Amino acid sequence: MNHCKEHYDIIVIGAGATGAGTARDCAMRGLSVLLVERFDFTAGATGRNHGLLHSGARYAVTDQESASECIKENMILRRIARHCVEETGGLFVTLPEDDLGYQKKFVESCLQAGINAEVIDPAIAIAMEPAVNKDIIGAVKVPDGAIDPFRLTTANVMDARNHGADILTYHEVTDMLMESGRVCGVELREQRTGQKFRVRSSLVINAGGIWGQRICAMAGIKVNMFPAKGALLIFGHRVNNVVINRCRKPADADILVPGDTISLIGTTSSRIPIDQVDRMDVTGEEVDVLLREGIKIAPCLAYTRILRAYAGVRPLIASDDDPSGRSISRGIVCMDHAVRDGIEGMITISGGKLMTYRLMAEWAADMACRKLGLEGRPCRTAEIPLPGSETPEPETGVRKRKSHIIELSTDQKAAQGRHGTMSAEISYNADEDDALVCECEQVSVGEIKYAIKKLHADSLINLRRRTRMGMGTCQGGLCACRAAAILRDETGNPPAALEDLASFVNERWKGMMPVAWGQTLVEAQFMTWLYRGVCGLQPHEEACECETNENADR
Amino acid sequence: MxxxxxxxxxxxxxxxxxxxxxxxxxxxxxxxxxxxxxxxxxxxxxxxxxxxxxxxxxxxxxxxxxxxxxxxxxxxxxxxxxxxxxxxxxxxxxxxxxIGDASKNHFRLTPLGLCEPSWLTMDDYATCENPSETGWRKATIINFKGFLDFLPGFLADGLKKHDLPCNYAEITLPAIERLRRNSSEMRAAAIAKVLKGPVLEMLAAEINRAAGDSDVVFMPAVVGIDSEQPVRELRSMVIPKLLCVPVLPMSVCGxxxxxxxxxxxxxxxxxxxxxxxxxxxxxxxxxxxxxxxxxxxxxxxxxxxxxxxxxxxxxxxxxxxxxxxxxxxxxxxxxxxxxxxxxxxxxxxxxxxxxxxxxxxxxxxxxxxxxxxxxxxxxxxxxxxxxxxxxxxxxxxxxxxxxxxxxxxxxxxxxxxxxxxxx
Incomplete structure (x- = not known):
């Protein structure tokens, strides 16, 4: 994993969806690419949102441009990222306390942006989605869906790698290499060893999200980002099958999204100082708001177990260097710093949203090709499916040893849902491959080994993001030990394995802490009993700086 | 009433x-x-x-x-x-x-191979008075194929810290293989239910074969769900000292x-x-x-x-x-x-x-x-x-x-x- 060349055409900083998409796009256009990330894929804003495949309807009234970008990308992602998308459909519902007059303007704006919004009878909406509040007075059907940001990003990284890109995770950019006023590479610090080294490139693309401001500063470039924190709650099972939105001006906690085995309510929105972006504690007030508003959309949330809480930062950016923030945009900002700041060799791609990651990547890669003088290399990412989403329908791995099983087992079906056609690479040959590691999410030994070997995972937190192991109702209570044992055997690094286990268990706890009552507190006490009590586990060193362990993740 | x-x-x-x-x-x-x-x-x-x-x-x-x-x-x-x-x-x-006494703690071996001070421990379980002087010379750790709730790798790491060399052997028995057909059946209580009578004799033979010249054998604590009898039987048939190490719940000895x-x-x-x-x-x-x-x-x-x-x-x-x-x-x-x-x-x-x-x-x-x-x-x-x-x-x-x-x-x-x- 640690291998890299001395020089690349492009170094992409940040392995969120945008960085991963940019690396893939550039690599597909034949450029040599290095993707660097200070932690793991999706460790920033990408892994800390709703996982909503926006139809764009939410932005239709306030921001036509974003809305029309969203619906176009929505349709593209359904094709190229089939295995990351659930075509659930969406509803915009009007509660008795909301203004039904907004609905008309909303539908008109949607249609104008090219979003197929259809007013339906509230009774039909309730039949479509029984979890919705029965008192709704209006309903509009829109083409929302759910998208898994972890799979989406991983698939982009894997395809970048398939096209020759090198990937370095847990490598932080500590400095920009500057020569006669131009950027010509980066200095990297390997987080786990502290070792520093330099890599040169013709161009650096900064896809660092909110952390991009710091990256710019290293090159002496000033950009103004405006971090907006958004908190969300995860519920212990999938209460709704259709995305439910409040049909009103966007406000706190007005979207309930189903995803895999769970449902998510969010978000809050609060401005935070830029120096607080690495501290994402969810407050009691945020939890209270999310619950109070969430229950209005779906009353069953009042008695559904809350699995955990987490928060992310939207990287809102001023599109010029206006320090007041008045020109703030939720749209995509792609900056050529040669034009903007007179510093050659660097592009910043920011703003936007998960939904438009591919378009952002396209803009950045277009600009990169122009700057490198490489004409005639068109973007193909809107047509060529991601690994896992190729057609025809996936050929599935068949258990050799268990020839009497004709149907796929639950864990095989789950793996197919998670990895699409890539699930055919999961081995069920070895004797123990079909043993279950994570019962909540049906993750087998074979899938864990596949993630370690093929999906660039070497810690339990990585494995969770690749497979959903530990994301279910027991929050890693039992599977963490089992997976740790496999990881230990596969990587052969015993002392780190125990630290890794402690770090994983603690990250799960951090997400449970803001909602630690009812069954969540019961689960937490069980985890503590098992790991600290029965197993005698405790971290020996200061919390490893090399993981985003400070914050709870999904 | x-x-x-x-x-x-x-x-x-x-x-x-x-x-x-x-x-x-x-x-x-x-x-x-x-x-x-x-x-x-x-x-x-x-x-x-x-x-x-x-x-x-x-x-x-x-x-x-x-x-x-x-x-x-x-x-x-x-x-x-x-x-x-x-x-x-x-x-x-x-x-x-x-075993154990309130006046002085002994140390139990945890599923992760760590030592924790304890008062009373079931006598079929692995304990020592002093982790740095266990008195054991050479250990064999055995596990059942496909049983994920026992962590032999971590156990070996822990024992190595106390200078105890460990072999590792995976064993299986027809009765266990039957359990393995359903991937969620390989859990401690299910295994404990089949480990009795003639199956114990087969298990003892497998353990003796795997143990070689070891003086101590560690195995997952999956024997004896309703009494100590099966553990006693097994221990009487195994030549080296046989000690159990706890596994992930459910706990058989519990x-x-x-x-x-x-x-x-x-x-x-x-x-x-x-x-x-x-x-x-x-x-x-x-x-x-x-x-x-x-x-x-x-x-x-x-x-x-x-x-x-x-x-x-x-x-x-x-x-x-x-x-x-x-x-x-x-x-x-x-x-x-x-x-x-x-x-x-x-x-x-x-x-x-x-x-x-x-x-x-x-x-x-x-x-x-x-x-x-x-x-x-x-x-x-x-x-x-x-x-x-x-x-x-x-x-x-x-x-x-x-x-x-x-x-x-x-x-x-x-x-x-x-x-x-x-x-």
Missing amino acids: KYDTIIIGGGLSGLMAGVKLARSGSKVAIISSGQSALHFYSGSFGLLGHAGGKELLHPLEAIGSLPAGHPYSKIGAESIPALADDAKRIFADAGLTF MRSQIRLRRYFEQLGGTYFLGDNVTRGYMEGPVLKEIETANLSGMSLQADNFILATGSFFSQGLAAEPDRIYEPVLGADVEAPADRSLWCGKSIFDNQPYMQFGVVTDRDFHVMFNGVPAGNVYAVGAILGGSNPIREGSGGGVAILSALQVARNIIAAGRADMSEAQA
């Missing part, structure tokens, strides 16, 4: 109190909702393993300096050695053999303890209501008169004394809502702040305040209702506040000793009543 004492909760503390009272000739009933924390048991009970951030070798010496609200302080340091001896006798009579203690309680004439829940208690002033349960609808149960042994949050003895922590069975007073930001600490490995929450009792463990102690209601075990069972390594000790202390007091009070009546 009328009993001398009714115990609410059939886990470790409820059973210990029940057995102790039944041994004295009392008419006792236990109402148990089913599983208890014993099902997640490590194979060892701690008395006091850690205090003031230090690992303890001599727990009795440290007990005197615990805070006044700690259950051990309420029992009184001077009473503890006698209660501890009593506990060992009761376990032995129930068919559970433990089930064994639960079953043995319950059977012993019933042999002594106790009544065990399994799968029932107390729905209501009727207080008259500071006295609990009777209770109702879900299964015995319309019929109430009366007793002179009641013992609340319902455990902590995990066992539903305490419950938390966003703005309060309460005791759900009788509505007893609970010592815990209403502000939930004070319940938890940021690291799961740090002190977690909620672990110390519990019902309020006086020094004799009488439960308080609205600030007044109930004369005939006691609390024992994990529902008691004032100790942090996980950080202190005191969960087993608090459960066992508080139960025996309360039982002893009830018996003593009964005798006093009787002699008064005779006089």
